[in-house]
Amino acid sequence: MTTTTAREPAIRLDGLTKRYRTHVAVDDLSMEVPSGSVTGFIGPNGAGKTTTMAMMLGLVQPTTGTGRVLGVPLDEPARFLPRVGALIEGPALYPALTGRENLRVLAELGRRDRDGIDAVLQRVGLADRGDDRFKEYSLGMKQRLGIAAALLADPELLVLDEPTNGLDPAGMHEVRRLIADIAAEGRTVFVSSHLLSEIEQICTWLVMINRGREIYSGPADEFIADAGTTISIVPERDDDTARLEVLLREAGYAAERSHGRLTVTFDDGPSRALTADINRRAHDAGVVIAELAPQRTNLEHHYLQLIQGVAS
Amino acid sequence: MIRVIRAEMVKLTRRRFMAFTALGAVAFGAGSAAISVLTAESGAARRGSELLSIEALSTAGGGTAAALGAVAFGAVFMFAAFIAGVAGEFTRGTFRTLLLAQPSRMQLLAGKLVALIGLCAAALAVAELSGWGVARLLAPGQGIDVSQWGSLDALAAAVEDYGRLMIWLVGWAILGTAVGAIARSVPVGVLAGLVWAGPVENVIADGWEPAQRWFPGLLLRSLLSPETSVVSTTRALATLGCYCAVAAGVAAGVVQRRDVAGA
Numbered sequence: 266m267t268t269t270t271a272r273e274p275a276i277r278l279d280g281l282t283k284r285y286r287t288h289v290a291v292d293d294l295s296m297e298v299p300s301g302s303v304t305g306f307i308g309p310n311g312a313g314k315t316t317t318m319a320m321m322l323g324l325v326q327p328t329t330g331t332g333r334v335l336g337v338p339l340d341e342p343a344r345f346l347p348r349v350g351a352l353i354e355g356p357a358l359y360p361a362l363t364g365r366e367n368l369r370v371l372a373e374l375g376r377r378d379r380d381g382i383d384a385v386l387q388r389v390g391l392a393d394r395g396d397d398r399f400k401e402y403s404l405g406m407k408q409r410l411g412i413a414a415a416l417l418a419d420p421e422l423l424v425l426d427e428p429t430n431g432l433d434p435a436g437m438h439e440v441r442r443l444i445a446d447i448a449a450e451g452r453t454v455f456v457s458s459h460l461l462s463e464i465e466q467i468c469t470w471l472v473m474i475n476r477g478r479e480i481y482s483g484p485a486d487e488f489i490a491d492a493g494t495t496i497s498i499v500p501e502r503d504d505d506t507a508r509l510e511v512l513l514r515e516a517g518y519a520a521e522r523s524h525g526r527l528t529v530t531f532d533d534g535p536s537r538a539l540t541a542d543i544n545r546r547a548h549d550a551g552v553v554i555a556e557l558a559p560q561r562t563n564l565e566h567h568y569l570q571l572i573q574g575v576a577s
Numbered sequence: 578m579i580r581v582i583r584a585e586m587v588k589l590t591r592r593r594f595m596a597f598t599a600l601g602a603v604a605f606g607a608g609s610a611a612i613s614v615l616t617a618e619s620g621a622a623r624r625g626s627e628l629l630s631i632e633a634l635s636t637a638g639g640g641t642a643a644a645l646g647a648v649a650f651g652a653v654f655m656f657a658a659f660i661a662g663v664a665g666e667f668t669r670g671t672f673r674t675l676l677l678a679q680p681s682r683m684q685l686l687a688g689k690l691v692a693l694i695g696l697c698a699a700a701l702a703v704a705e706l707s708g709w710g711v712a713r714l715l716a717p718g719q720g721i722d723v724s725q726w727g728s729l730d731a732l733a734a735a736v737e738d739y740g741r742l743m744i745w746l747v748g749w750a751i752l753g754t755a756v757g758a759i760a761r762s763v764p765v766g767v768l769a770g771l772v773w774a775g776p777v778e779n780v781i782a783d784g785w786e787p788a789q790r791w792f793p794g795l796l797l798r799s800l801l802s803p804e805t806s807v808v809s810t811t812r813a814l815a816t817l818g819c820y821c822a823v824a825a826g827v828a829a830g831v832v833q834r835r836d837v838a839g840a
Contacts, residue, residue, distance in 0.1 A: 370587045374675060
């Protein structure tokens with residue numbers, strides 16, 4: 266595997282637009298995906314994620330706009346596609362062929378080493394099902410074979426379009442773990458989802474779009490911090506809840522009591538020091554804390570606020 | 578393009594698929610030859626008719642002609658196979674998967690066409706051989722003289738017949754590929770193709786004689802039965818060459834320009 270220079274973004278789009286008669290699928294979209302990042306491409310259904318990815322890969326002709334993938338202009342896909350692995354709009358492979366035969370077709374096309382087929386099947390956990398026909402696979406297995414097909418090229422950049430779509434929680438977990446493993450090898454991963462919560466845990470960078478336009482682009486940590494996070498506190502004794510609320514408010518914390526628990530909201534996310542300070546104040550006041558847990562519910566709320574902000 | 582052909586061969590040379598295709602070719606060749614021999618009548622063949630005369634079948638080329646004449650009826654299957662083969666890549670979404678591994682759309686289309694023609698050429702050779710065998714068995718019972726069927730002249734006639742069959746195959750392949758690329762849907766493409774090549778061309782030809790000179794399906798059929806055709810082989814080839822050039826150009830244009838994903 267070769268890599269691009271550290272400064273050069275893996276993907277850069279400048280004013281990309283795709284118009285279908287009266288419908289604008291992607292509207293003047295500009296964004297960057299840092300090299301070596303795991304970038305989550307988030308947006309509701311119909312936001313233009315798949316169309317953007319398809320334009321990036323030379324499958325769809327942009328109406329206007331330009332861009333570069335791995336430093337190569339978008340209109341020269343033959344130059345960058347050999348270094349890219351992609352799964353777009355779900356795994357589209359031959360139903361009557363086995364998993365291994367499907368990969369052989371793609372290996373022949375891309376002039377890949379046939380020995381790599383066993384390695385990628387092993388990688389995605391299909392080594393013992395490689396000789397079964399694709400049509401006999403479960404949805405999760407089909408997704409994994411699609412990812413195996415994308416990995417055949419030993420890509421610098423892996424583009425995955427909703428790889429967890431339709432999967433059960435166990436399947437989602439498997440795919441997430443696979444993506445994290447792939448990213449750990451230093452490859453850039455660009456993965457889309459309509460659910461932030463599905464991929465937020467593995468992303469280092471986020472690009473969010475709605476109605477074909479960018480609404481957020483930046484480090485995932487910053488987005489999480491901007492969202493403001495809360496911690497939930499449950500004292501050992503119920504009658505301590507009200508006393509602790511007063512105590513924390515007097516100390517300047519945004520504490521709220523509800524159903525026997527306290528919720529404290531932090532604008533910049535809770536730091537270890539602030540969490541420890543709350544624990545110490547409770548201890549000094551003779552309140553024993555039975556539960557002190559960070560909550561991430563605000564993340565999805567913040568994301569929805571962004572989308573609704575654009576919509577309105 | 579070699580890579581595309583090799584990739585297509587992975588699909589086409591699967592044992593199950595090969596066995597099914599070979600069985601179909603043998604059955605079709607044998608059945609076609611049997612029909613030709615069993616329906617042969619004495620006297621000169623009528624122009625425009627596919628029925629062969631006993632006299633024609635008694636010549637050196639009678640053995641392969643028996644299979645060839647009836648193979649023409651398989652044109653609709655051949656046409657449908659090429660339409661489905663190309664349109665299916667779009668219907669299933671596999672064309673975009675292939676494009677990610679091989680970005681040249683023209684090479685993908687041309688490689689697929691060449692590989693499918695290769696498979697069909699092999700299947701037709703099997704059909705012709707099995708047809709010759711069945712015709713050889715049935716012919717004496719119909720009063721057909723088979724004494725010349727094993728001669729050098731018979732071999733030369735078989736080579737010529739096979740050559741005509743290849744031109745016929747390439748013609749249907751190019752037209753089928755164009756319909757498949759334009760329709761991008763198996764049911765729509767196959768239905769449109771079969772309605773045109775089946776009832777429409779033949780019904781119009783029944784009442785309008787120039788149809789034999791102008792309709793592509795009828796011109797391709799005329800290549801397989803030149804002795805009964807109302808149009809010369811030279812003229813048929815020239816007209817078909819124009820149709821195929823236009824079809825190839827249209828197919829190349831739509832495949833090159835159209836988006837293959839997203840909406």
